[in-house]
Amino acid sequence: MHGPRSNLRAMIALVTPRLVLRPWVPADLVPFAAMCADPEVMRFIGDGSAKTFAEARDSITRSQESWTKHGWGLFAVECLETGSFVGSCGLAEPDLLQPLQPSVEIGWRLERASWGQGYATEAAAAVVDWAFTTLHTKRLVAVVHLDNLASHRVADKIGMRREQRTIVPGLSLWVDVYELGQGSWQPAY
Numbered sequence: 001m002h003g004p005r006s007n008l009r010a011m012i013a014l015v016t017p018r019l020v021l022r023p024w025v026p027a028d029l030v031p032f033a034a035m036c037a038d039p040e041v042m043r044f045i046g047d048g049s050a051k052t053f054a055e056a057r058d059s060i061t062r063s064q065e066s067w068t069k070h071g072w073g074l075f076a077v078e079c080l081e082t083g084s085f086v087g088s089c090g091l092a093e094p095d096l097l098q099p100l101q102p103s104v105e106i107g108w109r110l111e112r113a114s115w116g117q118g119y120a121t122e123a124a125a126a127v128v129d130w131a132f133t134t135l136h137t138k139r140l141v142a143v144v145h146l147d148n149l150a151s152h153r154v155a156d157k158i159g160m161r162r163e164q165r166t167i168v169p170g171l172s173l174w175v176d177v178y179e180l181g182q183g184s185w186q187p188a189y
C-alpha cells in the first residue's frame with residue numbers, strides 16, 4: 001500500500017467493549033493459519049475444507065488487496081485486554097454468489113477457544129455500525145450454510161433479515177442469504 005490515503009486506511013481500528021478490530025500485522029499469520037487449519041472452524045466456510053498455511057496467507061493477502069481497492073476488508077480481531085488474536089471479522093466481496101455483487105458481504109470467523117462468549121456478535125455489530133455510518137454502505141449481506149446454527153444466530157442478533165435460500169453453484173451447497181439495508185438499521189449505542 002502506498003500514498004497518504006493508504007496510510008489513513010492502515011490506521012482504521014474499531015474498538016468494542018472487549019475487542020479491537022484492526023489492520024493485519026505480520027504476527028497474525030501464525031494464529032490465523034492455525035484457526036484456518038481447524039476443521040471445526042472451517043466446516044461451514046466455502047467448500048468446508050481446512051486451509052493450508054499457504055492458503056491462509058493468501059486469504060490475508062486478498063483481504064489486504066480489498067483494503068487497498070475499496071477502503072474496506074476483513075479486520076484481524078484481538079482481545080482488548082490481552083492483545084491476543086481472536087479471529088477475523090469484516091467486509092468482503094461476496095465471492096461465492098456472483099448475483100449478490102455489488103453488495104458487500106459481512107463475515108466472522110473466530111478461533112475455537114473464543115467461541116460462546118458473544119465475541120462474534122460484538123465484532124460484527126461494530127462492523128455494521130462502521131459500514132453504515134462511516135463507509136455509507138447501502139446494503140450488507142451474509143451467506144450462511146444451512147447447518148451453521150451459531151452463524152444464523154449471529155446474523156439474527158445483529159438485526160439481519162433472511163432474504164433467500166439458494167444453492168452455491170459448483171459446490172452444491174445450500175445457504176441462507178441474510179441482508180441488512182442501511183435504512184432499516186438502528187445504531188445499538
Ligand SMILES: CC(C)(COP(=O)(O)OP(=O)(O)OC[C@H]1O[C@@H](n2cnc3c(N)ncnc32)[C@H](O)[C@@H]1OP(=O)(O)O)[C@@H](O)C(=O)NCCC(=O)NCCS
Pocket residue numbers: 040041042044045107108109110111114115116117118119120121122143144145148149150151153154
Ligand atoms: C460463528 C461464530 C463466529 C460464532 O462466534 P461466537 O463468538 O461464539 O458467537 P456469539 O457468542 O456472538 O453468538 C453465537 C450465538 O449462537 C448460539 N449458538 C452457538 N452454537 C450453537 C448451536 N450449535 N446451535 C444453536 N445456537 C448456537 C449461541 O448460543 C449464541 O446465541 P445466544 O447469544 O442467543 O445464546 C463461531 O462459531 C465461528 O467462528 N465458527 C466458525 C467460522 C464460521 O462458521 N463463520 C461463519 C461463516 S458464515
